[in-house]
Amino acid sequence: MHSSSKHVQDFLQEVCKEIRFKSIHEHIIKELSGHIEDQKNDYIDQGFDEETANLKAVEQMGDPAIVGKQLDKTHRPRMEVSILSICAILVVLGGGIQFFLSGVNTNGIDNFSHFLQYAPIGIVAFVLMYFFDYTWLGRYSKFTYFVLLAITAVGFLISTEFNGRYTHVYYSTLLFIPAFAGIIYGFRNKGYLGIIFSSLFYAGAAFMCMKAPSYSSFALLTISCLIILTVAIVKGFFGRNRKLSLALVYVPTLLLTSVVAIFNTVILSHYRIGERITAFFNQGHDPLGSGYQIMLIRKLFFAAKPIGTVSLDGNVGNISIDRILPNWSTDSSLIYLIARLGYIPGMALVAIMIILIIRMFVSVLKQKNAYGFLVTFSACLAITGEIVLYVLSNTGIIAPMSLVLPFISLGAFGFIINMALLGLLLSVYRRTDLVKDRLPSQVKHYNHLSDKKSNQAE
Amino acid sequence: MKIDKSLMSGSTTMLILKLLDSGDMYGYQMIEELELRSENVFTLKAGTLYPLLHTLEHQDMIESYEQVSDGVRPRKYYRITKLGKEFFQEKKTEWVTYTSIVNRVLGGLNYAFIQ
Numbered sequence: 317m318h319s320s321s322k323h324v325q326d327f328l329q330e331v332c333k334e335i336r337f338k339s340i341h342e343h344i345i346k347e348l349s350g351h352i353e354d355q356k357n358d359y360i361d362q363g364f365d366e367e368t369a370n371l372k373a374v375e376q377m378g379d380p381a382i383v384g385k386q387l388d389k390t391h392r393p394r395m396e397v398s399i400l401s402i403c404a405i406l407v408v409l410g411g412g413i414q415f416f417l418s419g420v421n422t423n424g425i426d427n428f429s430h431f432l433q434y435a436p437i438g439i440v441a442f443v444l445m446y447f448f449d450y451t452w453l454g455r456y457s458k459f460t461y462f463v464l465l466a467i468t469a470v471g472f473l474i475s476t477e478f479n480g481r482y483t484h485v486y487y488s489t490l491l492f493i494p495a496f497a498g499i500i501y502g503f504r505n506k507g508y509l510g511i512i513f514s515s516l517f518y519a520g521a522a523f524m525c526m527k528a529p530s531y532s533s534f535a536l537l538t539i540s541c542l543i544i545l546t547v548a549i550v551k552g553f554f555g556r557n558r559k560l561s562l563a564l565v566y567v568p569t570l571l572l573t574s575v576v577a578i579f580n581t582v583i584l585s586h587y588r589i590g591e592r593i594t595a596f597f598n599q600g601h602d603p604l605g606s607g608y609q610i611m612l613i614r615k616l617f618f619a620a621k622p623i624g625t626v627s628l629d630g631n632v633g634n635i636s637i638d639r640i641l642p643n644w645s646t647d648s649s650l651i652y653l654i655a656r657l658g659y660i661p662g663m664a665l666v667a668i669m670i671i672l673i674i675r676m677f678v679s680v681l682k683q684k685n686a687y688g689f690l691v692t693f694s695a696c697l698a699i700t701g702e703i704v705l706y707v708l709s710n711t712g713i714i715a716p717m718s719l720v721l722p723f724i725s726l727g728a729f730g731f732i733i734n735m736a737l738l739g740l741l742l743s744v745y746r747r748t749d750l751v752k753d754r755l756p757s758q759v760k761h762y763n764h765l766s767d768k769k770s771n772q773a774e
Numbered sequence: 775m776k777i778d779k780s781l782m783s784g785s786t787t788m789l790i791l792k793l794l795d796s797g798d799m800y801g802y803q804m805i806e807e808l809e810l811r812s813e814n815v816f817t818l819k820a821g822t823l824y825p826l827l828h829t830l831e832h833q834d835m836i837e838s839y840e841q842v843s844d845g846v847r848p849r850k851y852y853r854i855t856k857l858g859k860e861f862f863q864e865k866k867t868e869w870v871t872y873t874s875i876v877n878r879v880l881g882g883l884n885y886a887f888i889q
Contacts, residue, residue, distance in 0.1 A: 344824075346850070347801065347824065347850050348820070348824065350800075350801075350802070350847065350849055350850070351801050351802045351820050351824075353847075354802040355802065376819075376820065377819070377820045377821060378819045378820065378821035378822075379821065382821055383820070383821035383824070383825075386821065386822075386824075386825035387824065387825050387828065389825065390825045390828045390829050390832065391828065
């Protein structure tokens with residue numbers, strides 16, 4: 317370093333003092349010091365000595381405080397206010413629902429106090445993820461994945477079964493989805509092999525879902541990972557032959573799905589998943605057996621009043637709804653709400669969820685860099701997948717599953733993890749303009765240039 | 775000839791987009807090129823240029839990438855996007871209309887050349 321570069325350093329320091337968004341400092345210093353260097357060299361060419369050239373070059377830049385203030389105005393961390401407000405509304409609604417309904421129901425007295433205990437933890441998780449530099453997850457995606465896999469495996473040893481299932485897998489699945497986005501990012505530009513390796517990582521997580529067994533986690537994981545992989549292929553992460561890459565993903569998927577479906581419906585029809593699938597296709601065949609829940613949900617849904625409590629006829633006519641729907645605070649919150657308060661409040665809640673989904677996807681589309689796009693897309697998919705499956709199963713369209721309605725249904729883990737996912741999504745949005753690695757589709761224009769350069773370098 | 779700064783501030787964005795329309799450039803190069811093309815009338819300060827470039831990048835009018843040129847060190851190059859080109863055409867039409875009207879009012883002789 318030249319002694320005279322002190323002027324330059326002082327100048328850059330003064331500029332950065334004005335820029336509040338610290339993460340951008342490095343980029344600005346690099347660009348401005350390059351500029352000063354060019355200017356200095358020009359002055360040297362004009363015959364000035366180095367010291368004077370340096371001084372003049374810095375002077376040429378203008379007042380550092382003004383430059384800094386201008387740059388500060390341009391580089392405010394971005395805040396997605398609409399997503400944040402929708403989330404706040406949902407959290408308050410969730411609390412309200414637990415408060416309102418736990419007072420009414422004999423089996424849910426503690427629900428609200430439970431909510432009060434985990435809600436602050438969820439908010440802390442959100443804030444931590446919001447300020448967390450998400451690019452770390454990209455650099456250590458395999459590490460994150462294996463830690464998650466280990467925690468899930470340990471979960472089988474320490475947690476207890478609930479109705480013959482391990483429930484913790486659902487929560488780790490929600491985290492596996494963004495971890496999978498990191499894995500895909502790690503295997504970008506690796507061609508077909510990258511796709512195969514990514515699929516193996518998916519298989520590890522899918523195995524955990526099978527082991528639980530958790531049909532809902534498996535569905536959520538599989539659909540999300542398929543979508544992420546498809547989008548990554550279409551965007552050119554794995555090279556140019558997109559059709560062959562897609563075939564590499566979908567041919568085995570379709571084969572496997574049909575084999576599993578046949579296996580379940582024909583050979584293992586006595587098995588729980590098989591039973592549910594059969595029930596799903598012929599809902600009326602056994603109203604008191606496995607099809608009972610879906611029949612009940614449909615009955616409640618179609619009998620619901622616009623506003624007010626549903627009145628059922630027949631043998632369930634005089635039983636209160638929370639007795640009919642034992643999981644009303646968790647798996648069946650939406651249908652419970654519809655039956656208890658009417659379909660207008662129920663649909664209003666669904667409408668808020670839909671607005672959230674739209675806003676999340678808009679923020680995904682604004683992402684310019686490759687990893688940010690994948691992470692925010694995966695977090696968005698995990699939350700959206702949960703909402704879609706929940707609404708479908710609570711309106712009797714698909715068979716009832718064990719699910720979480722993000723921010724609304726009761727449960728500490730579900731709430732905290734969904735808050736963390738949303739925090740992650742907003743953390744990416746916050747850094748939209750910072751992270752460099754651009755989406756491949758945006759790089760292709762000057763690929764030939766950099767190719768030439770790298771050839772020369774070799 | 776020195777030009778009143780307020781005349782220039784509105785058109786700086788347009789001038790930058792025009793420069794980038796003719797090829798990818800880095801910041802210092804833009805200042806030099808602008809001086810050259812305007813015969814030293816437009817001297818853009820770095821303090822004005824970079825915030826403007828960064829804003830245009832946020833608005834997706836331009837994109838940046840790093841590239842080593844003259845074998846010295848990587849420089850941040852800017853490239854105009856499709857959106858930027860459209861925006862530039864819009865601004866240019868606006869500018870031509872505006873200047874032709876001003877010239878007509880002033881009764882300037884250059885009116886015929888601007889078309």
